[in-house]
Each structure stands twice: as structure tokens, then as C-alpha cells.
Amino acid sequence: MNAFELLEHAGSVDPAPDDVMGRARRAIVTAATQSGGRRPWLGMRLLDSHPGIRAAAAAAVLATGGVTVWAAVGGHTNPRTNTTIECGYNTYIPVESGDPVVDCRNVLRRQDHQVPALSGWITPTGLVAVLPKSDRPPAGSVPLPKGFHENGSVLYLDDEMNDVAAPIATGCTSAANAKGFASKELGVAGLSGWVVKVRPGAGSCSIYVSLTDASSKTLTLIPESYSSSPNVTVSLDKRLRSQLGSSPDARCVAPADAAALVKLDARDLHIDARSVIVSQGGAIGTGSPKCSIATLDPAGGIEVTIWIVPGTSR
Amino acid sequence: MSRSSNELLARSTNKPELFVEIFERHGQSIHSYLVRRAGSQQAEDLFSEVWLRAFKARATYDMSRGDALPWIYGVARNTLRSHWRCGTKAYPGAHSTYADDAPDLSYDPWPDVDGEMDALRLSAALHEALAALEPADREVMLLSAWEQLEPKEIAEVLGMPAGTVRWRLHKARSALQNTNVRPTPISQEIQ
Numbered sequence: 001m002n003a004f005e006l007l008e009h010a011g012s013v014d015p016a017p018d019d020v021m022g023r024a025r026r027a028i029v030t031a032a033t034q035s036g037g038r039r040p041w042l043g044m045r046l047l048d049s050h051p052g053i054r055a056a057a058a059a060a061v062l063a064t065g066g067v068t069v070w071a072a073v074g075g076h077t078n079p080r081t082n083t084t085i086e087c088g089y090n091t092y093i094p095v096e097s098g099d100p101v102v103d104c105r106n107v108l109r110r111q112d113h114q115v116p117a118l119s120g121w122i123t124p125t126g127l128v129a130v131l132p133k134s135d136r137p138p139a140g141s142v143p144l145p146k147g148f149h150e151n152g153s154v155l156y157l158d159d160e161m162n163d164v165a166a167p168i169a170t171g172c173t174s175a176a177n178a179k180g181f182a183s184k185e186l187g188v189a190g191l192s193g194w195v196v197k198v199r200p201g202a203g204s205c206s207i208y209v210s211l212t213d214a215s216s217k218t219l220t221l222i223p224e225s226y227s228s229s230p231n232v233t234v235s236l237d238k239r240l241r242s243q244l245g246s247s248p249d250a251r252c253v254a255p256a257d258a259a260a261l262v263k264l265d266a267r268d269l270h271i272d273a274r275s276v277i278v279s280q281g282g283a284i285g286t287g288s289p290k291c292s293i294a295t296l297d298p299a300g301g302i303e304v305t306i307w308i309v310p311g312t313s314r
Numbered sequence: 315m316s317r318s319s320n321e322l323l324a325r326s327t328n329k330p331e332l333f334v335e336i337f338e339r340h341g342q343s344i345h346s347y348l349v350r351r352a353g354s355q356q357a358e359d360l361f362s363e364v365w366l367r368a369f370k371a372r373a374t375y376d377m378s379r380g381d382a383l384p385w386i387y388g389v390a391r392n393t394l395r396s397h398w399r400c401g402t403k404a405y406p407g408a409h410s411t412y413a414d415d416a417p418d419l420s421y422d423p424w425p426d427v428d429g430e431m432d433a434l435r436l437s438a439a440l441h442e443a444l445a446a447l448e449p450a451d452r453e454v455m456l457l458s459a460w461e462q463l464e465p466k467e468i469a470e471v472l473g474m475p476a477g478t479v480r481w482r483l484h485k486a487r488s489a490l491q492n493t494n495v496r497p498t499p500i501s502q503e504i505q
Contacts, residue, residue, distance in 0.1 A: 011460035
């Protein structure tokens, strides 16, 4: 063996483990979901306006051992929650008309605020902010494109499919089951004409992350190897699912009661209240009764979004 | 017909989900590159960061380049460089500059790479011969031997003309040619 052959031989290494590939893939999927200027389901939060809350939330998650496969984006502080509009500063409102500026204006009017002229921006982190025209947006922001429309059903679908404790993400699931869950959630969201695709590569014990593409009406399920990572965020999510979802003990409650329940559960789990941000996602789908469910953001702090969905279909 | 990596990368600017396909194609290669230079544990920590950096910087990719893989190696190399320089393996914050794909040949990471090569059981003579190479020659040599890159691709990773790469590769090969390359016997390792 000559020097070059030996050098080549010395450079052979084992393939990347599945969990390492999975974490990186999830980080890219998360980043892809948050970005893309032309995509209509961009985030509706102006994180830059409340760094203190973000820091407290992140610190709380880290302090409670919340570094998991779900938080694969690590210090990437941009959360995946794409479901609430920040209207002005620290005011979160649900999607109503789909136009962030119109929705923000309506909420402020209902609150008897003197409503200034507003403008919408996409921040460098791919999120959307609605601010008074006189305020400077975060550096690098671009104006919200004309005709930008927020589709609450698509936001719900994306949140639910990638929720930290969604049924397809908490244990071994077959491709057929994952597809069934996706189809059911499309029904809950009232979205028709969508195609569910499953990427090849599922093992005997796979979980699934999802790519939501509203432009092609395609939901792509990507199998990943299962890695059990119990932490306080997952605990809170599972608890809320048992109380608000389709479990036998679940209750059909109003959004305000659901938000109160989140705070109570967080307290029981010894989670610092400052680390939990509760937002209203709005009502989606058709049918009755209308019940609240909660989805949790997998990255950053603990962000809970309360959705109102047709109770009978869950 | 499947799209080329550079076409996928260019199109991922407007369709970010396409970037996942690039990851599927080249993820293993980049992981191996990191393991060979930083070890398995550090590679695990840096792997996601490399891909997030590449994702964030994809708009800076020049479509006129050949395949996208050398560009991604360049991102991985700069991520390693930051890691070695800062002595931190933390992920960059949301406000970090990701579009940092300009190569920097002024920094010699050899001591770190060499530490990992101990685990690869090269002969002492080959260790010495590699250490004696100019940093740029050694970098070219390792990209050729380990990543199996062509001179043109190495040129893209390092941001130098392909002719310079060929010349450096020739120099490095000549220097290593007469090295006693026998691996270290196991009995000597135990002692």
C-alpha cells in the first residue's frame, strides 16, 4: 500500500447515524417552513420586539432539560410557530380575514384604540410583523407583498402535523397510519384537493415530520428514526392532548378556558409561567361543536396556540 | 429526469423545500468530511449547523459553478474554521451572518485535524510528512484523498484557480512519495 492509498484508507469513516441525519433534516425542514418569501403561510410573529420573553422562554426550556430532537435547531431562536399575528407589540391575534394588516386594524378598532396607519413586513427571519407605518421595522425587513393572504387552515395543518406530541411523532408509526392521520387532519382543517405523499425510507419504527406546500396542495411526510426524548415541553403537550384533544377524558372548552388550562398544567409541571406564551390561532374547518385544542411549538420557548376545531371530527 | 444539485440549489431560493433534496444527496459526504476533521462527537454537533448555514446562504450560490457539492464543502470548511477559532460548538444565533462562504486559507487547522488522525492510525512517518506540508498543499491533498474531489472541485471549495490546485497537489504527492507508510503496529500502540 503506498502513501496515497494508506491516506485514503485512513479516511474511511462510518456513515452518519440515523439520528444525526434526522436532526439535521428536521432543522432544514423547520428552516424551509419558516422561509420562502412567496409562501402564504409565513410566521406571524415579530419576535424581535420581545427578546426578553424569548430569552426567558429559551432559558426555561434549557433549564428543564428541553434539548431534544425537537429542538434540533438549537440556538436558532426563530421558532416554528407560524400561527399568530403580532399586531403592534406584544399583542397576538388570530387569523380572521387572512390579511394581517386588516386583522390587526380590526382588533385595535374593537379595543377602541386610536388606530394609526399600519404596514406589514416580512422580517429577515421570515416572519411577518404588522406595525404602525411610523415605526421602523427590524433591519432587513421587506414590505409584505401585495395580496398576501394568511390561510388559517394551512397554518393549523402545519402546526398540528409538526406538533411535538402529535400521534405520528411520539412513537413508532407505519406509513399507512401516518397517512391516515394526515388525511384526518386535512379533514379537520377543511382542506380539500390535497395530496399526501410519503417519502420512502420508513423503517420498522419511524416517526414523521411534514412539509406543507400550499401552492401545490401537497403534504409530504418524511420518515425519521424514532428517538425518545422526554422533556417538559413534550409532557405539557401530551397532557393538553389528553385534556383537549380526542381522548376519552378530553373536554370541549372555549379558547379562554383552554388558555387557562395551559397555565394550570404548566404550573403543575413546574414550568416558569414567563416561558409559556399562549396565542389564539382562530377557528378552522366546518362543523360543530367547536372545541379548543392546543399545538405546541417545538423550538425556542414553549409557545402554545389554541385552535377552535370541529369537536366531532377529532 | 432528476435535477442537478446546482439547479436544485438555485431553485431552492424560491422553493426552500427543495433544499431537503440537496441534503439527502450530500448529507453523508458532508458528515464524513466533518468526522475526518473534527471527530465523531464534534461532527455530530456541527452537522446541523453546516446545513443551516448552507440553507441560509443558498441565495449567494453562483449558478454558474459546477456541482453544488464543492460549495457545500466550502460552507462546512468555514463552519469548522469558526468552530476551531472560537473554541465553541454552539449554534449561531438568529442574527449571525450565515452567508459566510468566502474561503480563508490563512488559518491552519492542522493541529486539530492531526488530533483526529491519531485515531485513524496513520504511520508516524506519514503523520510527519503531512505535517511538513504547506497548509494549503495539505488541504488540497486531503480534499483529494478523502473527499475524492477533482482539482476543479477543490478549486471551488478553496476559492483558488484549478491550475494552482493541480500544482499544489503535485507538490504534495511528490513530498509524500518516498514516505515510509507502514501503519503503526498494534503492539507499539499498547506500549
